[in-house]
Amino acid sequence: MRAYEDLVIEAENRGLKISEVVYQNEMEDLQQSEQALFQRMRKNLKVMRESVAVGLSSEGRSISGLVGGDAVKVEGRRKTGESLVGKQLSGVIAKALAVAEVNACMGKIVAAPTAGSCGVIPAVLLTVEETLQVSEQELLLALFTAAGLGMIIAERANVSGAEGGCQAEIGSAAAMAAAAAVELAGGTPRQTADAAAIAMKSMLGLVCDPVGGFVEVPCVKRNATGAMIAMAAAEMALSGVKSAIPIDEVIDAMGEIGKQMPCALKETAQGGLAMTPTGRRIQADFL
Numbered sequence: 001m002r003a004y005e006d007l008v009i010e011a012e013n014r015g016l017k018i019s020e021v022v023y024q025n026e027m028e029d030l031q032q033s034e035q036a037l038f039q040r041m042r043k044n045l046k047v048m049r050e051s052v053a054v055g056l057s058s059e060g061r062s063i064s065g066l067v068g069g070d071a072v073k074v075e076g077r078r079k080t081g082e083s084l085v086g087k088q089l090s091g092v093i094a095k096a097l098a099v100a101e102v103n104a105c106m107g108k109i110v111a112a113p114t115a116g117s118c119g120v121i122p123a124v125l126l127t128v129e130e131t132l133q134v135s136e137q138e139l140l141l142a143l144f145t146a147a148g149l150g151m152i153i154a155e156r157a158n159v160s161g162a163e164g165g166c167q168a169e170i171g172s173a174a175a176m177a178a179a180a181a182v183e184l185a186g187g188t189p190r191q192t193a194d195a196a197a198i199a200m201k202s203m204l205g206l207v208c209d210p211v212g213g214f215v216e217v218p219c220v221k222r223n224a225t226g227a228m229i230a231m232a233a234a235e236m237a238l239s240g241v242k243s244a245i246p247i248d249e250v251i252d253a254m255g256e257i258g259k260q261m262p263c264a265l266k267e268t269a270q271g272g273l274a275m276t277p278t279g280r281r282i283q284a285d286f287l
Contacts, residue, residue, distance in 0.1 A: 003248045004152050004193055011189035018179070018189050019141035022148030041140050041147075044110045048099070048122040051109045055098025062104040064286065066216045071098035088131055092231055093224045096123035100223040104216045113150045113159040116166075116215045117173035119223035121146055124177040124230050128184050142184040146176035149196055149247075156248065157255030161208035162267040164258025166219075170226040171203035171254060175247070177230035178237070187238050197243035197250045199233035204250075205257055207265035209272025212283040218273055 011021045023037050030037075056075050061068030075094040077083055083090035099119035103109045109118040121143075129139050153159055153172045161169045178195035187195070203226065211217040243250070264271030273279050 002152050002155055004149055004196070004251075005246060005248055007148060007152075008189045008193050017141060017145070017183055018148060018192050019144035019183060022144045023141075025148075026144075037144075038140055041143050042136075044112070045136070045140060045143060047108055047110050048112075049126065051099045051102045051107060051118070052095050052122055052126060054107060055100075055102045056094060058101075058105075060105055062101075062214070062216055063106070064212065064214050064216060066211070066214060066282070067104050067220045068101055070220070071095075071101055088127060089228065089231065091130070092123045092127045092227045094123075095126060096120060096224040096227040097220060099123065100220040104214075104220060112146070113154070113172050113176065114161070114169045116161060116219050117159075117169040117223060117226065119220075120170065120173035120226045120230060121177045121180065123223070123227040124181050124234075125184065127231075128181050132185060134184055138184060142180040145183045145192060146180040149176050149179050149192075152248075153251050153254075156251045158258060160267075164255065165206060165261050165266050166208040166222060167200075167203050167206040167254055168258055169208070170222045171200050171206060173223075174203055174226040174230040174233070175200040175250075177227065178233040181230065181234040182237050185234065185238055187234075191237040193247045194241065194243045195230075195233045195237035197245060197247040198236055198241070199230050200247070200250045200254060201243065201245065202229050202233065204254055205261075207261065207272050208267040209265060209274045209279075210267060210269050211274050211279045212286055213269040213274075217282075 011018050055071045059069035078090040096119035103118050112121045158164045158168050159172045175196040178199040179192040182192045182195045
């Protein structure tokens with residue numbers, strides 16, 4: 001079973017970034033050229049940018065009418081300079097909501113690692129790009145770091161809400177975004193591991209309880225909170241804060257928690273927020 005620690009050790013020994021180890025391994029495993037891999041990742045990045053742009057300029061609502069237009073509200077407040085968390089972090093929130101709303105409205109997104117958690121990575125990385133003025137090549141490399149961690153999470157545990165709860169979707173996305181953000185900001189391979197662990201630990205036990213069975217409430221807003229957790233984890237790791245529990249052990253713990261979680265709290269809409277009086281009323285409206 002693959003471990004993120006192996007990537008860290010290889011990167012340290014070879015003087016490489018995590019992303020460089022990941023894409024070089026993928027070149028060998030998939031028998032594809034570096035150019036082909038980067039071209040595919042460039043397409044993903046293009047879709048991420050487009051989904052952010054669409055979400056920030058549209059007040060359309062999903063078919064259910066439960067979500068839509070909130071990204072525009074947050075972006076509007078951000079532009080006034082009145083944000084409690086500043087323009088950078090309010091931008092993270094707006095972007096995460098934007099992509100998640102595009103998904104809910106049946107638009108085109110990148111499922112990274114899932115459709116339900118699609119807003120976290122674009123929100124974090126595109127905000128870091130704006131803040132640090134990094135190149136597109138550096139951004140693509142950061143996406144390989146996220147992808148490498150995502151593959152390990154999927155192998156050691158899972159990234160499915162139906163299998164592991166929302167901790168497996170938003171939690172994994174937050175960990176992936178945190179690791180990628182650290183690399184993008186010039187952090188070390190070890191710091192990417194600490195950031196990922198801190199982010200995922202912060203979301204352990206998060207249930208998947210979609211109201212009415214739609215991946216909308218509370219899913220869309222959880223993208224925004226997950227992105228903020230990723231930013232906090234990245235900032236801590238870059239400051240030298242370490243995770244007491246290694247990332248691979250955190251991933252394994254997440255997997256075990258998912259197995260112990262009752263089915264009612266794993267995307268079945270039979271528990272949690274879905275079974276509140278309001279949640280039941282919303283569900284009844286669509287029966």
